[in-house]
Amino acid sequence: MAKELKELTPRSQDYSQWYLDLVLKADLAENSAVRGCMVIKPYGYAIWEKIQRQLDDMFKETGHVNAYFPLFIPKSFLSKEADHVEGFAKECAVVTHYRLKNDPDGKGVIVDPEAKLEEELIIRPTSETIIWNTYRNWIQSYRDLPILVNQWANVVRWEMRTRLFLRTAEFLWQEGHTAHATKAEAEEESQKMLEVYGEFAEKYMAMPVVRGVKSASERFAGAIDTYTIEALMQDGKALQSGTSHFLGQNFAKAFDVKFTDKEGKQDYVWATSWGVSTRLIGALIMAHSDDNGLVLPPKLAPFQVVIVPIYRSEEQLAQINEKVAGIVSALKNLGISVKYDNSDNKKPGWKFSEYELKGVPIRLAMGGRDLENNTIEVARRDTLTKETVSCDNLDVYIKNLLNDIQENIYKKALDFRTASTINVDSYDEFKEKIEEGGFLMAHWDGTPETEEKIKNETKATIRCIPLEGDKTPGKCMVTGNPSTQRVVFARAY
Amino acid sequence: MAKELKELTPRSQDYSQWYLDLVLKADLAENSAVRGCMVIKPYGYAIWEKIQRQLDDMFKETGHVNAYFPLFIPKSFLSKEADHVEGFAKECAVVTHYRLKNDPDGKGVIVDPEAKLEEELIIRPTSETIIWNTYRNWIQSYRDLPILVNQWANVVRWEMRTRLFLRTAEFLWQEGHTAHATKAEAEEESQKMLEVYGEFAEKYMAMPVVRGVKSASERFAGAIDTYTIEALMQDGKALQSGTSHFLGQNFAKAFDVKFTDKEGKQDYVWATSWGVSTRLIGALIMAHSDDNGLVLPPKLAPFQVVIVPIYRSEEQLAQINEKVAGIVSALKNLGISVKYDNSDNKKPGWKFSEYELKGVPIRLAMGGRDLENNTIEVARRDTLTKETVSCDNLDVYIKNLLNDIQENIYKKALDFRTASTINVDSYDEFKEKIEEGGFLMAHWDGTPETEEKIKNETKATIRCIPLEGDKTPGKCMVTGNPSTQRVVFARAY
Structure with a gap:
């Protein structure tokens, strides 16, 4: 019986069920009584603590400090950045009241209708708005810049289809929010933090990642550019593992955050934000584990x-x-x-x-x-x-x-990815190969229309436009129009 | 001008204003755009990180592990423990909807009335209910016990009068929730964790504390016994700095958590919970600092x-x-x-x-x-x-x-407390002395009525019935009825 309790559905039979079996049987997490919210059990949380400690050290080595901002965001703040509200309004938890009272009919407690908030509060899905509203008072001159702040926190996105660690209504994460005097400095910061994530994924999680930039339609709501690290899971699907955003002056303009530069001229402040979440635990599981259970890289094993x-x-x-x-x-x-x-x-x-x-x-x-x-x-x-x-x-x-084990686990994952990454030159071949999974490197004409067509017809998305590797121009596999370089397509979590 | 910016209202002139000046000017925290919620700034958060790291080590040394439970508590869970709902219903943030939509009148976004939750969710004010609902599935036999779990989290209590660090609508804390097979073991756990808090306060915060048990009317909502550490601030007011609760079988009964003991007999599980919060930063400030600014004990200085x-x-x-x-x-x-x-x-x-x-x-x-x-x-x-x-x-x-500095700061605080702790034998003397602040050690007849009368007439509360020190019986200063020992009275934060 003990053996049965530990047996997992084989990956070859049902990869999703194998993942769920493993998360539950290895005591990593479970679903809670609250729809879409998980309980992270002690063994799963111990992995998160290892991830946290290492990343926190890396953030501090790169000059960042931690702070804490409110869980609640006034509803009106969300609306101040147009793309941002568009991206998050559809999935946010809303606080409308601040008191319960005894039900006059004796059925426990009810919401007290007299305790209605004047303005509804949103549980933060991400904190750009409340943080940039705060930064307005912190920044007057170039001497106050840069601000290099990170926050470890819980956030809520009311996802309809959830899966333990990979997509949950509440999750734990860190979100860096930095403010800079120049565009160049903010761009450099967003790329620097992408590299911190890349290094963490490869050296600690033993998980090779492609570093790249998202296409316009996959950008963070409110960003000018979203950089990403993309990993390949054993079932051939991609998993976005961390993102770093160059936000330009969008949030500074939305919250009127200006500074005086050395010449006495006023300008809006430049911003970045970057985050990774408990989703990394899902990535860690799916990148390395087998039909007998978890395979943890030594650097993150409890x-x-x-x-x-x-x-x-x-x-x-x-x-x-x-x-x-x-x-x-x-x-x-x-x-x-x-x-x-x-x-x-x-x-x-x-x-x-x-x-x-x-x-x-x-x-x-x-x-x-x-x-x-x-x-x-x-x-x-x-x-x-x-x-x-x-x-x-x-x-x-x-x-x-x-x-040796740390290196071997990385090498195994890298070999798998190498074997699963292929160049594809025609759309027919693409449609065939996408069924086998993996990273398909193909030319794309750069338009959202072509991207959308491919997504609708194949369920594959552009994971990123790689920052490194082959930069040879070519012709879009769908339209034949010019393409500046191959991009990474895959089906994704 | 730089000097002025750093000048604090002297303590002798206005202690509350001095505290607020200090919190703001030393860059510890500030009020946010959300009523009652604070922003913990990097320097303040660095102190919290020191507190966290040290306490976390002490929890692990005493056999505890960390986990994470949902932010949300279904409304019906709160009602399951009668005292508990009574204690928290009046000050909780309630989530009623899960989506916003564009206002048809074009005024930004509004709550989508079609996205109403079937059951409202409460933002956790404390997690006993969601955790004991989870423990029901974790516990079958004595072999599953004890469970020694701690959680670092944010909680929300919709307080009407807030003050940075000391009382805020959202605050950060840790909450331990343990499950045991016997009453004796749970009682021992609650006292052990009180001692961890006592040791932390004295050795790390350099802040002497009285360890004691709360009177019935000051107990945690749902507890059989609440143990507390009480510190004396420089203005003569007490500050409750940490509590540890023996919960008996109350939550096990409310959530039907039973186990089979070694003899095969079923019984409800015994529980404790214990917590300290960012309030400790307020205590740290008020215990040691002076008119020039913060005085930090070396063990917690960033x-x-x-x-x-x-x-x-x-x-x-x-x-x-x-x-x-x-x-x-x-x-x-x-x-x-x-x-x-x-x-x-x-x-x-x-x-x-x-x-x-x-x-x-x-x-x-x-x-x-x-x-x-x-x-x-x-x-x-x-x-x-x-x-x-x-x-x-x-x-x-x-x-x-x-x-030397660590010891000197402790000694100074201890000397102050010693000088501010006096035995009082008549109610007239009590009424006079309470105006001077400090801990008044007086006899009390053990009834909530007398306690209430004293509170109403003097604003002093029973901080605790001390576990150590003078245990000589006497007569209640108010009623003359028998008293088993002197208890600590003070005005409190």
């Missing part, structure tokens, strides 16, 4: 090593406990997070499949023979291979192995 | 040391820069956070008063003579004293000095 004792008597357990204590302490000294699971209410086999399901990168097992031989069994989660090694210098061995 | 160069030429600045680089690196090696402010657009005098206002514990200043003599000027924020010391072994000197 614990990197688990040790399981295999014993026949209390006396033997005591000997193993003693031996393992030394190993645990040596590993911790090298900064490796380790859990020793000598709980006696579960059998080793149960523990093995449990930690496999939870994606712990390295499992160590020590039994009677190991005690005699000064050895330990080392199992890698990524390759599902085992070997028996000496306990001498085990700490250094494990440290190197964790690095 | 940076502990600031270094200011005093120079007459670019050449001299270059020499100071070089000398200071060595000092900065030596301090960082000892884990001391340090900022070197050699910005050339502000004068040293401006910087001195700025960092005084911001409560940086130690200010170092280096000028031409210091360069010659291998010395540096050391100014303590807590005592406002200065001395010139040798640069040899400066790192160790500073490290010890930071410890």
Whole structure:
């Protein structure tokens, strides 16, 4: 029964069900009683904490500080930037009252009609409006710039079709909001933060990403340019993993935020915003995991090593406990997070499949023979291979192995993406190949009409216009009109 | 003008205005465009990050893990625990709709009447109800217990009279929610977490607190017992700084959360909850700061040391820069956070008063003579004293000095509290002494009626029934009826 509880629908059979099984059975998250809102369970939240800590360090290294702005946005603020309200009005939670009262009919509590707000409040779907309304008072002169602020917060977008981590009504994220004296500086900032995201995705999540710029129709509501990192999932679908927006002076104009430059001239302030969310956990799962469970890159695993004792008597357990204590302490000294699971209410086999399901990168097992031989069994989660090694210098061995695993997971994902990225030159070929998934590199004439036609006919969208790689011009696969470079098409989450 | 900008209303003249001046001028927080909601500015948020990091470590050391539950609570959940709904219904933000649409009259956007929720959602004022509804599915047997979960989150209580940090409509906090198999274990947990708060307040915030239990009328809505830490502010008013609740089986019964014990018997689960909030920043300010600005304990200061160069030429600045680089690196090696402010657009005098206002514990200043003599000027924020010391072994000197400052700030607050805590034996004396502020230790007959009378006549409340100290019985100062021990009375924030 324990085994069944941990069994996942195979990916080949039903990828969506496999994902859902995994999220639930690995105790990452579950749906709550509130439509579209998830409960992030401790193991899932521990991954988020790892993501947060690392990104926060990277933001601070690039000169940013954290702050906190209100959850609520006055309804009128949303309307001040035309594209912005168009993008968010259709999916926002609205607070209209501030009190409940006892139902005179005795049926619990009802909304008190006398406690109606003068102006409705929107739960922030993103914070540009409330933040730029605040920045107006913070900025007078070029000396007040740049402002490099980030916020860790919850946001709400009332999505109709939700999926754990990937698309939920409430999610956790960070949103950077910066203010600059020049256009060049703001553009540089938005690209710098894209690169922070790219580096994080590749070095920490072990997930290769394409860096690019969105087409006009896929831009953030209110942005001049939206930069994106796009990852490829194992089912051949793309997942937008982080975006960084050059907002121009749009929000400064909407909220009248001007500054005096060195020459005494007044101008509107230049802006960027950038964010990643708990969606990254969904990306992490879908990029690496297999039919046995999670595969976590060591740099983001809540614990990197688990040790399981295999014993026949209390006396033997005591000997193993003693031996393992030394190993645990040596590993911790090298900064490796380790859990020793000598709980006696579960059998080793149960523990093995449990930690496999939870994606712990390295499992160590020590039994009677190991005690005699000064050895330990080392199992890698990524390759599902085992070997028996000496306990001498085990700490250094494990440290190197964790690095190998991190690299191997990245390499595997990169090889998959390379194999799944193809150049396509005709629309007929495109329609055929899109059914197999992957990134299709094709020429496009740059018009929203062609983009829309392709989307309607194939469900594929332009993930981005890549910033790097092949920049050879060509002809649009649909219209034959000139194209400046190939762009990335894919079906996407 | 710079000086004026930093000047605070003296505490002796208007304590409330001094507090507000300080919060604004030290760039800690400000009111937002949303009634009762604050913007926590980067310097204020940096203090919160220090508080968070330390508390989070302490929670994890005591076996807790973090998780995240929805922002929204279905209205019907609130009603399930009778006292709970009574306590929170009057001040909650209610979401009734999930979409805006363009106003047909062209006046921006309006709430779409067709997008009305079937059941209204409350923005969490605290999460017992949504969490216990979730725990029902997590708990079947004693093997699933205890659950030791904490959440860092924002909550909303629609307070009518707000004050930055101390009482705001939205605030940030942590809320622990634990589930246990026995009453004794839950009681022990609630007291253990009170002690974590007590230790944090005293060792990190340098703020002495009285640990005690609340009288029935001051209990958390839904608790059997509320434990509290109470601090004394410089104006003689008390500030409740953290609470830990033994909830009995109230929420388990309301949400039908049962477990099977070792003998196969079913019983309801026992619960605790405990929380501290951004209110702690208000406590930190009011416990230690003075008419010149913030006084921060080194353990929670965003940076502990600031270094200011005093120079007459670019050449001299270059020499100071070089000398200071060595000092900065030596301090960082000892884990001391340090900022070197050699910005050339502000004068040293401006910087001195700025960092005084911001409560940086130690200010170092280096000028031409210091360069010659291998010395540096050391100014303590807590005592406002200065001395010139040798640069040899400066790192160790500073490290010890930071410890001295931490202890001195605590001692000063403790001495103040000791001097402001008096035994009072008659109600007449009580009415006289309460005007002077402080903790009044008096006998009380244990009835809510007497408590209410005292509150109405003197504005003093029972802050707590202390867990430690004098337990001698006596007679109630108001009714003459028996009292088991003296309790702490004060006017409070």
